[in-house]
Amino acid sequence: MTVDERADAREGQSGERQRPFRPSPAGWVARAVVLAGVAWLVLVFPLSRPATELVDFTTAVCYAIVALSLNVLVGYVGQISLGHQAFVGIGAFTSAYLMTVHGHSFWVGVVGAAAVGGAQALVLGGVSLRVRGLYFALVTLSYGLVAEQNIFQIQELTGGGAGRPAPKPDWFDTEWRYYFLCLAFLALVLYVDWRLMRSKSGRALLAVRENPRVAATLGIDVRLATLFAFVLSGTFAGLAGALIASNDTFVSPNVWNFNLALVFVIMTVVGGLRSRTGLVIGGALFALLPYLIEQIPGLDDLLADIPAPRDLTPELAPLVLGPLLLLLNLTVLPGGIGQQLRPFVRWLGGRRFDPRDRGLKEVPISDARA
Amino acid sequence: MGLLAARRDLLIGLAITAALVVTLLATDEDAALVIGVTTGSAYGLVALGLVLVYKSSGVFNFAQGEFGTVALYVLYLLDFEVGYWWAFAGALVAAGLFGFVTERLVVRPLFDAPRVTLLVATAGVALLAIAVEIWFGSAQGKPIAKAFERVDRVTVLGVQVSDQRLWLIATVVVLAVLLGLFFTRTNLGLAIIAASQEPTATELVGISVRRLSAFTWVLAALLGGLAALIAVPDGGSFGPGIMTSTYLIPAFTGAVLGGMTSLPGAFLGGVLVGIIQSVATSAPLFEDIPGTPSTLVVFVVLLAVLVVRPQGLLGKRA
Numbered sequence: 001m002t003v004d005e006r007a008d009a010r011e012g013q014s015g016e017r018q019r020p021f022r023p024s025p026a027g028w029v030a031r032a033v034v035l036a037g038v039a040w041l042v043l044v045f046p047l048s049r050p051a052t053e054l055v056d057f058t059t060a061v062c063y064a065i066v067a068l069s070l071n072v073l074v075g076y077v078g079q080i081s082l083g084h085q086a087f088v089g090i091g092a093f094t095s096a097y098l099m100t101v102h103g104h105s106f107w108v109g110v111v112g113a114a115a116v117g118g119a120q121a122l123v124l125g126g127v128s129l130r131v132r133g134l135y136f137a138l139v140t141l142s143y144g145l146v147a148e149q150n151i152f153q154i155q156e157l158t159g160g161g162a163g164r165p166a167p168k169p170d171w172f173d174t175e176w177r178y179y180f181l182c183l184a185f186l187a188l189v190l191y192v193d194w195r196l197m198r199s200k201s202g203r204a205l206l207a208v209r210e211n212p213r214v215a216a217t218l219g220i221d222v223r224l225a226t227l228f229a230f231v232l233s234g235t236f237a238g239l240a241g242a243l244i245a246s247n248d249t250f251v252s253p254n255v256w257n258f259n260l261a262l263v264f265v266i267m268t269v270v271g272g273l274r275s276r277t278g279l280v281i282g283g284a285l286f287a288l289l290p291y292l293i294e295q296i297p298g299l300d301d302l303l304a305d306i307p308a309p310r311d312l313t314p315e316l317a318p319l320v321l322g323p324l325l326l327l328l329n330l331t332v333l334p335g336g337i338g339q340q341l342r343p344f345v346r347w348l349g350g351r352r353f354d355p356r357d358r359g360l361k362e363v364p365i366s367d368a369r370a
Numbered sequence: 371m372g373l374l375a376a377r378r379d380l381l382i383g384l385a386i387t388a389a390l391v392v393t394l395l396a397t398d399e400d401a402a403l404v405i406g407v408t409t410g411s412a413y414g415l416v417a418l419g420l421v422l423v424y425k426s427s428g429v430f431n432f433a434q435g436e437f438g439t440v441a442l443y444v445l446y447l448l449d450f451e452v453g454y455w456w457a458f459a460g461a462l463v464a465a466g467l468f469g470f471v472t473e474r475l476v477v478r479p480l481f482d483a484p485r486v487t488l489l490v491a492t493a494g495v496a497l498l499a500i501a502v503e504i505w506f507g508s509a510q511g512k513p514i515a516k517a518f519e520r521v522d523r524v525t526v527l528g529v530q531v532s533d534q535r536l537w538l539i540a541t542v543v544v545l546a547v548l549l550g551l552f553f554t555r556t557n558l559g560l561a562i563i564a565a566s567q568e569p570t571a572t573e574l575v576g577i578s579v580r581r582l583s584a585f586t587w588v589l590a591a592l593l594g595g596l597a598a599l600i601a602v603p604d605g606g607s608f609g610p611g612i613m614t615s616t617y618l619i620p621a622f623t624g625a626v627l628g629g630m631t632s633l634p635g636a637f638l639g640g641v642l643v644g645i646i647q648s649v650a651t652s653a654p655l656f657e658d659i660p661g662t663p664s665t666l667v668v669f670v671v672l673l674a675v676l677v678v679r680p681q682g683l684l685g686k687r688a
Contacts, residue, residue: 080486082432082493131676133486134430138626139673142619146669153661258615262497269490316505323498330491331479 021352031348046179054175056291058247060284061182062240065189067268067283068276069236072193074265075273076202077229078209080137083144084264087234089256090147091117091241093158096166096251101156106169110185110242117238118231125230129223132212144261152253163252166245182243189236190276196232205229259319266326271337277345278338285337289318387638390645402648408535410644411542412601416613416621417628417636418542418549419593424630425553425566426586429488430622433472435613436499437591438598441465442514442608443503445599449515462595468499469591473584481580496614503610511609514602538600545593546637553633562586619665620647623672646671 023031046057066088074080081087094116095109104112128139152158167173172181196202204225207215212222245251263286271282285292293299303317329336347353391403416434423431444464448457476491516534553559565572565579572579597617602608624643628635650667659666 078486080490127677128673131680134489135626135676135680137486137489138430138622139676142623142669142672145619146666149662149665150660155660259497259500259611262493265490266494266497316501319497319501320505323494323501326494327476327491327498330483330487330494331476334483334487 023350028350031350034348042183047176051175053291054179055247056288058175058179058182059244060287061179061186062244062247063267063287064280064283065186065236065240065243066264067271067279068189068193069233069240070264070268071271071273071279072229072236073233074268076197076205076209077226079132079226079230080265081140081230081233082137082258082261082265083140083142083147084233084237085256085258085261086144086147086151087117087120087237088241088244088264089251089253090120090151091238092166092245092251092256093152093164093241093253094238095242095245096164097157099166100164106167106172106246109166109246110239113238113242113245114235115238117241118235120238121231121234122227125227129226129230132226141258141261144258148257152256158251158253161253163250165250167249168246178247182247185239185243186280189239190280193276201225201228263318263322266322269336270322270325270329272335272339272341275336275338275342277341278336281337281341286318286322289321290315293317384638387642390642402652403645404531406645406648407641408531408539408644409601409648410624410641411535411539411637412597412640413617413621413624413644414637414640415538415542415545415593415597415601416617417625417640418546418633419590419597420621420625421628421630421633421636422549422586422590422593424625426562427477427488427583428566429477429485429492431590432489432493432614432618433495433499434590434594434621435598435615435618436496436611437465437468437594438596438602438613438617439503439608439611440468440499441595442598442602442612443507446512446514446608454515458599461599462592465591465595465598466588469587469589469594470584472591473587477583477587478580481583496611500611500614507610511607513607516603532604534600534604538604541596541600542637545596546634549633558582558585620644620668623668623675626672627675643668643671 046054049057066084069087070081070084091113095106095113098104098109098112099106124139124143128136131139153160158164168178169181172178197206204215204220205228207218207220208222208225215225216222267282267286268279269282271280271285272278293303333340335342343354416438419434419437420431423429423434441461441464445457445461448460451457452460472492472495476495477488480488480491516532553563561572561577562582562585565577565582569579594613598608598613601617602612620643621640624640625636626639627642628637628639630636647664647668650664651662
C-alpha cells in the first residue's frame with residue numbers, strides 16, 4: 001500500500017466507504033481523452049509537419065533529456081552544475097568523432113558519448129566532490145570554461161573552429177524517423193530515472209540532499225552517493241549530446257558556452273525539480289520558445305511592440321524570457337511547472353482532482369546546504 | 371591569539387607571492403610578472419566585491435561581473451552626451467542602482483532560501499543582463515574611451531605600464547585598505563560582519579539585517595562597476611557579458627585562493643591568479659595546451675586549492 005492509498009483509505013474511513021477513490025466511467029473516459037490528446041500531440045501531430053520543424057521538435061526531446069540529466073544532480077542530491085554544456089558538448093563531439101573519423105556506426109557513437117560523459121563526471125567528481133554546494137558549482141563553472149576554451153579547441157577531436165559533421169543512423173535517416181528514435185531514448189532515460197527513484201539507492205540520494213550529516217549517520221556514503229548521481233547525470237548529458245549532434249547533422253564548437261549552461265539550469269528549475277513531467281515540459285518549452293513565438297499568432301507582433309532599440313527576435317527571446325521566468329519561478333512559484341501541473345497529472349493517474357495538491361508541503365528549489 | 375594567527379596566514383600568503391615573484395624574475399619572465407600584476411589587480415577588485423557579498427549574504431554572486439558590464443554600457447552611452455567624468459559617475463550610479471534592484475527584487479524574497487537557490491538566482495540575473503545587453507546593444511563589441519590616454523610614462527622591468535593601469539592598481543590598493551579599515555574599525559562594518567555570522571543575534575541587539583543587506587549589495591555593485599570602468603577600457607573595446615566571460619572566473623578563483631572571507635586575501639588572490647594566467651600565456655611549458663592555456667591552468671589552480679587547502683591561503687577554517 002503506497003502513501004497515497006493510505007491517505008485515500010483514511011479519507012474513506014471518515015466518510016461512509018472504506019475503499020479508495022475510483023473514478024466513474026465518465027471520469028475514465030475524460031482521462032482517456034486527455035491522454036489521447038497528449039499522445040496525438042507527441043506522436044501524430046509531428047508527422048504532418050515539415051522537416052525543418054521536426055528538427056525543432058527533436059531538439060525539444062533532447063533538451064528534455066538534458067533537463068532530466070541535470071535533475072539527477074540538482075534535484076536528487078542537491079548539487080548544482082553550471083558547466084553542464086561541457087558534458088553535452090563533449091558528448092556531441094565524441095559521437096561525431098567516432099562516426100566521421102573512425103567510421104563507427106551511430107550506435108557506437110551514442111554509447112561512446114554516454115560513456116565519455118560518465119567518465120568525465122567520474123574524474124571531475126572524484127577530484128572535486130570533497131567540496132559541495134557553492135564551491136562545487138564554481139568548479140563545474142570553471143570546468144565549462146575549460147571545455148569551451150581548451151577541449152573544444154583540440155583539432156583532432158572537434159576539427160578546430162570548423163566543427164564536425166554528424167550523420168544520422170542508417171534506418172533513421174529522415175527527420176521524422178529520427179524524432180521517434182529520440183523519443184525512444186527519452187523514454188529510456190525516464191524509465192531509468194523512475195526505476196532509480198523507486199530503489200534504495202534513489203532514496204539514499206534524496207536523504208543526502210535533505211541532510212548529508214543525517215544521511216551519513218544512516219550508513220550512506222555521502223560522497224559516493226553524490227559521485228554516483230554526478231556520473232549518472234554526466235552519462236545522460238553525453239547521450240543527449242550525441243542525439244543533438246545527429247539531429248543538427250553538424251557540431252560547431254562555438255555554441256557550447258556559459259549562456260547555454262545557464263539556459264540548461266534555468267529550464268531544469270523552471271520545469272520543476274524532482275517532477276519528471278515538469279522537467280520534460282520545461283526542457284521542451286525552452287527548446288521550442290523560438291518556434292512557439294513564430295507559431296502563436298500575434299505573439300511576435302506583441303514582442304516587436306516592446307519599446308526597445310531592436311525587436312525582440314524569436315532567437316533572442318529565450319535568452320531574455322528565460323531568466324525572467326527563472327526569477328519569477330524562484331521568488332513566487334518555487335516548485336516550477338511540475339508543481340503547478342501536479343493536480344492534473346495525479347488526476348490522469350486515476351485520482352481525485354485536487355487543485356490544492358502541490359506535493360510536499362515545502363518544495364525548495366535546491367536544498368543543498370553550502 | 372586570533373590576531374596572531376591571522377598575521378601568520380598573511381605572512382604565508384606574502385611568502386608564497388614573494389617566492390613566485392623571485393622565481394619569475396630568475397626565469398626571465400619579467401614581462402609576465404608585470405602584466406600579471408596589472409590584470410590581477412582587476413581580478414582583485416572584482417574579487418573584493420565577491421567577498422563582500424559572500425561575507426554578508428553567504429552567497430556566490432554570479433551577477434557581480436554584470437554589474438560592471440552594465441556600467442560600461444552606461445559609460446559608453448553617456449560619453450556622447452556629457453563629459454567623461456560625469457559619464458563615469460553616471461555609470462557608477464547605474465551599477466549601484468542595479469545592485470540595489472537586484473537586492474530588492476531577487477535577494478530579499480529569497481532571504482530564507484537555501485544558498486544554492488540564491489546562487490541560481492544571481493546567475494539568472496547575470497544571464498538576464500547579458501540578454502538585455504545583446505537586445506538593446508548588439509552582439510558585436512563597441513569601442514570604449516580611456517580615462518588616461520598616455521601609455522609611456524612609466525616602465526617597469528622593461529614593460530610599459532599605461533596610466534590607465536596605474537590608476538587601476540592605485541584604486542585597488544586604496545580600496546582594499548579602506549574596506550579593511552571599514553570592516554574592522556567602523557560600527558557599520560562590524561555590523562555587517564556580525565549579520566553574516568549570526569543574523570538572529572544581530573537582530574536581537576537592534577541591527578536591521580535586511581537594511582545591511584541592501585547596503586552591501588550596493589557597495590559590491592559599485593566595486594564591480596569600478597573594476598569594469600577602469601580595467602576594460604585598457605583593452606579598447608567591450609561587448610555583452612564581457613565581465614562575466616573574462617573576469618568572473620579568475621576573480622572567483624582569486625577569492626577562493628584568498629579564503630572567500632578575507633578582503634586582503636581576495637586582493638592578493640586576484641593578483642596571484644593574474645600572474646599565473648600571464649605566465650601560462652607566455653611560458654613555453656604550457657605551449658602544447660590547445661586553445662587558451664591560461665583557462666586550464668587557472669582551473670587546475672582552483673581545483674588544487676579547493677582539494678588541498680579549502681580555506682584558502684588567508685582564510686580561516688570555518
